[in-house]
Amino acid sequence: MPDIPACPVCGMENTYPDGDNFVCADCAHEWPQSGSAAGADDGAVVRDSNGNVLSAGDSVVVIKDLKVKGSSINLKQGTVIKGIRLVDGDPEHIEGNSDRIKGLVLKTCFLRKG
Template sequence: MNAAETHDDEVKVIKDAVGNVLQDGDTVTVMKDLKVKGSSLVVKVGTKVKNIRLVDGDHDIDCKIDGIGAMKLKSEFVKKV
């Protein structure tokens, strides 16, 4: 087995702020007021975000928030419901 084969088998595990493993389609709750970059809007503590999608990158959650629209969130600021 060469090095390329071992890297293909690895799956990135994304966890929320308290250590729960997140999966596509989960519902999460925002744990901190988050300012929306380039806007005066704020995502308030306790906001429920349904049907998340996990993506690669610094902001590892892709979602749609009611009243705000499509956003990317960091998993360290959410808790699985």
């Protein structure tokens, strides 16, 4: 059984395959058999509020007035954010700049592809 890895959480070798996952009998941690945690993040798909897939460089439109933390300026509904960047490992946030505010991090649930 040298092909079954030790548990990444507790380090014990008392692990076994269960369907598509490995399971640690000592701490009950489960992890996928194929790929690593880094490989799982690469497959994350970033979607807007309507379910459209977003990619780096897209333009998005704000669907609701948003308060910007650390600023007295609000983002109004209909504001266009051009040339977005995807946040590594986080499919619920994007980075971008508006005409008035630079360095925004926005939740995708308040955006639609424009």
